[in-house]
Structures are given as structure tokens and as C-alpha cells.
Amino acid sequence: MASRISELVLDAADPDRLAAFWSEVLGYVEFHREEDGSIHIGPPGVGFGGPQPTLVLSPSSDPRPSKLRLHIDVNPTDRDQDAELERLLALGARTADVGQTGTESWHVLADPEGNEFCLLRTRLQPL
Template sequence: MTSRFTELVVDCRDPERLAAFWCAVLDFKVIDRSEGKVEIASWVPTADEVRARQMPPTLLFIQVPEGKTVKNRLHLDVSPIDASTEDEVTRLLGLGATTTDVGQGPDRSWVVMADPEGNEFDVMRTLAARRG
């Protein structure tokens, strides 16, 4: 018997705002929303796909009254697929992310950022094919 990773839940103050941010970062779509909850995924599954559990994990943003107070114990890594790492960092800053220091030190190949509610994530090296 095994388990399957079905969703990553993020506590937040404003699920709509955070879901919109992550949809823009990852090119995800909202697949479900209810009072205080917004779920996003890489595609909108059919009812049959949901019943058969034939879909990748989703991100679920749930409203909580308190704000973030300590460094994340779990974080996402994202890799740009059609731009340089530097260009992606610039794009994410424009979406409302910030760069942050969690003690990573200098000379790292990744950039530590935080989403609009302060949840840390890393921008890794680009997956874009190098030209030239």
C-alpha cells in the first residue's frame, strides 16, 4: 500500500492574491475555489481525471488569520523554461516577489525569493536551451 502526493497546502492571509501570483509564475489555472480556499494546477482536469486521480499535484491556498512568522521548512524551486535566470527574477519581481536572504551566502547558482506573503522559494538555473 502506498500514498500519492496530491496537493501542497499553503496557509495564507489572501488566497485569491497568492493564487493569482503563483498562476502567473507557473502558468497554472484556478481549478477550484470556495470560501477561503483557492486551488490551482497545471491544467483544468476533467471530472473523470479527478475521480481517477490522474493529475499532477495541485497547490491549495487556504486562508488563515495569522501572517507568516518564521522561515519556511518547505519551499518550492522553480526553473525558468524560456528565459535566463536573471530575466525570470526580474519578471517575478514585477509580479510582486522580493529577493530575500535566508542565510544562503554569496556565490550561489540560485536566487532566493519570497512571494507576496513572504513564503520563500528558489529560482534555479534556466532550462532554456542556450543559443549560439
């Protein structure tokens, strides 16, 4: 028996803003809101429990102490890495420096609240 990742939870100063950003990045839709303001997003028509993990954007006013110990990697599905990089930057991502050398095959970015994530080169088939 094994486990699989069903949800990733991100603390957010502005859950609505991050839900909108990550929904656009991943092609996700909002499918649930908690009374505490948490927003659940996931693949359209699937929601929780599907093959891709859902994201929960949880309201938090706690300051982020430092670099996150976990980050998200994304891969383009319908365009090359350069075109996807342009799209992500237009959505509000920004480049981030975490000490990379400049020779990496991936781009380090940050979402609108500064959470680092990487755009990898390999194009994946959409689910």
C-alpha cells in the same frame, strides 16, 4: 507502491492575491474554490491528479511564526534564469535573505506574503 505529491497547501492571509501570483509564476489556472475560501490552482486542462502538484491557498489569519520549514523551488522553462528573475520580480516577488553567501547558483525570493522560494538555474522542458 509509492506515493507522490498531489497538492501543496499554503496558508494565506489573502488567498486571492497568492493564487494570482502563483498562477502567473507557474502558468496555472484556478479550478476550484472551497466554501472556506481556499483556492485550488493547477495546470490548465489538468487540475488535480496530473503530473504536477496543485496548490491550495488556504485562508489563515494566524501569524507566520518564523521561516517556513518547506519551500518551493522553481525552474525557468522558456527563458534563462536572469530573464525569469526579472519576470518574477515584476510579478511581485522580492529578494530574500536566508543567509546565502552570494555564490549560489539560485536566487532566494519571497512571494507577496513572504513565503520563501528559490529560482534555480537549470531550464526545464515545459510539461
